[in-house]
Amino acid sequence: MTGSDDMRSDGAAGMGGDAMSGAGGDAMTPGARDAMGQGSGGGPGGDTPQGSPGRRCAAMDVHHRLMAESAEYREARAQIENATLSFLAADEAGRFPGVAYIPVVVHVVYNTDAQNISEAQITSQIDVLNRDFRATNPDVSIVPPAFAPLIADSRVEFFLASTDPSGNPTNGITRTKTSVASFGSDDKVKRASTGGHDAWPADKYLNLWVCQLGGGLLGYAQFPGGPAVTDGVVCTHSGFGTVGTAAAPFHLGRTATHEVGHYLNLFHIWGDDGSGCGGTDEVADTPNQGGPNTGVPTFPHVSCSNGPNGDLFYDYMDYSDDAVLVMFTRGQAARMEACLDGVRRSLIQSAPATRRRPSGSVVAWDANRLDAFVLGTDRALYHKWWNGSAWGPSVTGYEYMGGICQSPPEVATWGPNRLDAFVLGTDRAVYHKWWNGSAWGPSVTGYEYMGGVCMSQPKVATWGPNRLDVFVLGTNRAMFHKWWNGSAWGPSVTGWESLGGICQSPPTVVSWGPNRLDAFVIGTNGALFHKWWNGSAWGPSVTGWESLGGVCSSPPTVVAWGPNRLDVFVIGTDSALYHKWWNGSSWGPSVTGWEYMGGVCTSTPAAVSWGPNRLDVFVTGTDSALYHKWWNGSAWGPSVTGYEAMGGRIIGDPRVVAWGPNRLDVFVAGTNGALFHKWWNGSAWGPSLTGYESLGGVISSFREGDGTPAAMPPLPVQQVGEMTVSTAKV
Numbered sequence: 001m002t003g004s005d006d007m008r009s010d011g012a013a014g015m016g017g018d019a020m021s022g023a024g025g026d027a028m029t030p031g032a033r034d035a036m037g038q039g040s041g042g043g044p045g046g047d048t049p050q051g052s053p054g055r056r057c058a059a060m061d062v063h064h065r066l067m068a069e070s071a072e073y074r075e076a077r078a079q080i081e082n083a084t085l086s087f088l089a090a091d092e093a094g095r096f097p098g099v100a101y102i103p104v105v106v107h108v109v110y111n112t113d114a115q116n117i118s119e120a121q122i123t124s125q126i127d128v129l130n131r132d133f134r135a136t137n138p139d140v141s142i143v144p145p146a147f148a149p150l151i152a153d154s155r156v157e158f159f160l161a162s163t164d165p166s167g168n169p170t171n172g173i174t175r176t177k178t179s180v181a182s183f184g185s186d187d188k189v190k191r192a193s194t195g196g197h198d199a200w201p202a203d204k205y206l207n208l209w210v211c212q213l214g215g216g217l218l219g220y221a222q223f224p225g226g227p228a229v230t231d232g233v234v235c236t237h238s239g240f241g242t243v244g245t246a247a248a249p250f251h252l253g254r255t256a257t258h259e260v261g262h263y264l265n266l267f268h269i270w271g272d273d274g275s276g277c278g279g280t281d282e283v284a285d286t287p288n289q290g291g292p293n294t295g296v297p298t299f300p301h302v303s304c305s306n307g308p309n310g311d312l313f314y315d316y317m318d319y320s321d322d323a324v325l326v327m328f329t330r331g332q333a334a335r336m337e338a339c340l341d342g343v344r345r346s347l348i349q350s351a352p353a354t355r356r357r358p359s360g361s362v363v364a365w366d367a368n369r370l371d372a373f374v375l376g377t378d379r380a381l382y383h384k385w386w387n388g389s390a391w392g393p394s395v396t397g398y399e400y401m402g403g404i405c406q407s408p409p410e411v412a413t414w415g416p417n418r419l420d421a422f423v424l425g426t427d428r429a430v431y432h433k434w435w436n437g438s439a440w441g442p443s444v445t446g447y448e449y450m451g452g453v454c455m456s457q458p459k460v461a462t463w464g465p466n467r468l469d470v471f472v473l474g475t476n477r478a479m480f481h482k483w484w485n486g487s488a489w490g491p492s493v494t495g496w497e498s499l500g501g502i503c504q505s506p507p508t509v510v511s512w513g514p515n516r517l518d519a520f521v522i523g524t525n526g527a528l529f530h531k532w533w534n535g536s537a538w539g540p541s542v543t544g545w546e547s548l549g550g551v552c553s554s555p556p557t558v559v560a561w562g563p564n565r566l567d568v569f570v571i572g573t574d575s576a577l578y579h580k581w582w583n584g585s586s587w588g589p590s591v592t593g594w595e596y597m598g599g600v601c602t603s604t605p606a607a608v609s610w611g612p613n614r615l616d617v618f619v620t621g622t623d624s625a626l627y628h629k630w631w632n633g634s635a636w637g638p639s640v641t642g643y644e645a646m647g648g649r650i651i652g653d654p655r656v657v658a659w660g661p662n663r664l665d666v667f668v669a670g671t672n673g674a675l676f677h678k679w680w681n682g683s684a685w686g687p688s689l690t691g692y693e694s695l696g697g698v699i700s701s702f703r704e705g706d707g708t709p710a711a712m713p714p715l716p717v718q719q720v721g722e723m724t725v726s727t728a729k730v
Helices: 059-069 073-087 119-132 137-142 256-265 328-342
Strands: 102-108 157-162 173-177 204-211 219-221 233-236 360-366 369-375 381-386 410-412 418-423 430-435 459-461 467-474 479-484 496-498 508-510 517-522 526-533 555-561 565-571 577-582 606-608 615-620 624-629 652-655 664-670 675-680
Touching: 059 219, 073 328, 102 119, 102 615, 119 157, 119 173, 137 496, 233 526, 360 410, 360 418, 360 652, 410 459, 430 459, 459 508, 459 555, 508 555, 517 555, 565 615, 577 615, 606 652, 615 652
Parallel strands: 102 157, 102 173, 102 204, 204 233
Antiparallel strands: 219 233, 360 369, 369 381, 410 418, 418 430, 459 467, 467 479, 479 496, 508 517, 517 526, 555 565, 565 577, 606 615, 615 624, 652 664, 664 675
């Protein structure tokens, strides 16, 4: 946006809130087939005893080598430290608002097939980074009360890059077969000429190399200020992520968290002075300690006269086992903010356009009826329902529905007792299953194959009985469409109609009347784009789009509360909420203008309408709590830029549904991976304004979900446009 239409950063305060009740996940039982999966466990128990193999990080080795070799590095480091001191001395209000989103490319360099780690292992590490840097990791609960006030949300999140340096679609992973048996801290893994892989531009991507490191080395990072060609983080594959080759006691992804801390200018917590007490990590709120802790220390562990609480061995920048490292401090978070405000500023995206989509799916096909669908940790589909008096199959239980799904489910209902669910399979094709009122088709655990090679989860709209319209992005990032007309799929069961565009967000589609569709995406310039089906033709053309302006950092959320009425919500580059509307004859406040609605939001907005001229909007704040605002027909409540705090500590985006007038049901994922629920009954929030009902489970789809397949194989460039194209009309 330009000029007065810019999404502003003024007036946006951080949102505060209460922690969600119900800590500790309810695993779905009975049995492995009926369970969504197990959590990784809680505190530092007996499986990582004191005396286990110690952590070894070579970040300081690299730092000292560069200091000795490079006058440019010495000068850059001095400038960075001076800038850090100035930043920390400045007023708190001068710091960047919202969340810093950092694109990541993972370079897998492997000598054996086992070292060629799976995409699931890679995405598990991205998940860990996001929980750890946002302080939403469940095991932060092990921190004793003496240190709990220091725990900080660093307001940094990471996502696998969707575009490579040449502008081609990518899943953010490169794979290189090498003849090198193991690498060291000499940066050879960072160069193709020495058996590794060259870095992508370091000012645009966090380069993260995964390989076999030798000599017990777990990882190392380059501090900011070093050469661009070697800038980034290196981890050994057995200390990376939480599945696959990850091996105890370094199997919870904390090696990458530690090394990314260095990458963002954090030192080791003991100050790297050996075992003395004279070193410093340049952070005021970390206790002085005599040296690194290893294994699983016992609290308190006193050194350097730092009693009674002793060393902060729970800190990610210590050397304890993964099960113990669970927090950054407020001082460390501020130091990383200084880095991101300065030398690493070019990395920041206010949010990727394909950031978290509202994941999972909740629908209501009748009054007092709800159906919720999620993915389990096994990537299968699971289902639970409210029948008006009780949750089925139980309050915390789920119906197992099979599949290995690479996208969160998208579910639509076009009539009473009818459900249609769509997911992406491991081949990135669309798959479909349905409930016809008496049975699941093609079976409880079976799926109908619907073709395509998709770069986004499917989005579904229905404008009448026995009518479905499904939209996805193809490998060329154009939008594709298929439809069910009551008797057959068009243009065919596995074919798709191309609707053009180069889209940077998954599509959002809504219908406000029979034979009417409105589709919205974010374009490559960050603006919102729109197209529509008027019953006989696509406007402005089959492959054309109407520009609606803005520089958007979330996918759009769209609601229709009546015929010829649309309300669109996005997050701006300042992390505030913005709104525009179609009143039947024109866009408000203008074709390319937006209404500023305040907040510092860390989720895609969720919006719903339960009646004419009524809107309810929900977002997550910087404290990971839920916030709410509403339009009552004449004014925004609690104000145009204000929000009602609704508590909780949420992973991913909220989902909201309305099954009747003055009724709302909100679903979120808690930090333990369980599904949580709250409701508005027309007069009060239940179970309370800030309380939540736990619905159990250890779910995956509500806490990832940028709309991109979670385990997509590397995407060859020649697959661009592979989606079957048809020019057929609806």
